[in-house]
Amino acid sequence: MRVLNDREEIRAAAGGELGVSAWVQISQERIDLFADATGDRQWIHVDPERAATGPFGATIAHGYLTLSLLPFLGAQVYAFAGDVARVNYGLNKVRFIAPVTVDSKVRNRVEMTDVQDIEKGQQVTLRHTIEIKGHDKPACVAETVTLLMEAQS
Template identity: 75%
Template sequence: MKVFNDAAEIAAAAGTRLGSSEWLTITQDRIDLFADATGDRQWIHIDAERAAEGPFGTIIAHGYLTLSLLPFLGAQVYAFAGHVARVNYGLNAVRFITPVRVRSKVRVTIDLLRVEDIEKGQRATLRHTVEIRGEDRPACVAETVVLLMEGGRA
């Protein structure tokens, strides 16, 4: 895991690959909990019998479930030491490329694309590529933007 100790280390890492997380198995229980939390109970996510006859041949995870794993998986790749407040600023782009089938294993690889100084700290843009073990194409590619502010300044 890459630990950034200060703003200079963060800026120096711009344009580099930060690393990859461990593999995580996407279980039916995780999919069901996400369906319950979001109200998205479409049959391709929760009905094994019907999904077996559907376009993917089995249940698939919600695209937004895959996206929601970025903080969890990302915490295995990098961290900020000290009193840096990290605030999600937004997403520049998200693409769901390959469906994540139930019982698949996924991991994220993160590239720090750029770091810009702003009045209250730094704005970092990262590319998260969610890979599926055994698949040639990723599940998701998302470009996130994060504000990094020392001492929790708002």
């Protein structure tokens, strides 16, 4: 994991890859738990028998399940050290490029694309590419914006 210790290290990391997470298997149990949490119980996610004859040949993870893995997988790749509050500011762009079929393994490749100084700290833009093991196309590419806000003195 890459630890960015201060404003200068964060600024210097802009424009480069921070690293890649470990592979994580997407089980049917994980898909079902996400379906329960969100109420999205579409058959392509939760009905293995019907999904076997569907467009993907198996159940698939929800796109938002894949997106929700960014914090977990990102924490394996990078950390911001010091006394800063890390606040999710938003997403600039998200694309779900390829489906994640049940029991696939995914990982997160993270690049820091931009760093801007703001009044209370820094605004960091990260590109997350969720790769699927054994596939050329990624599952998801998402650009996130995080505010790093320094404690008030």
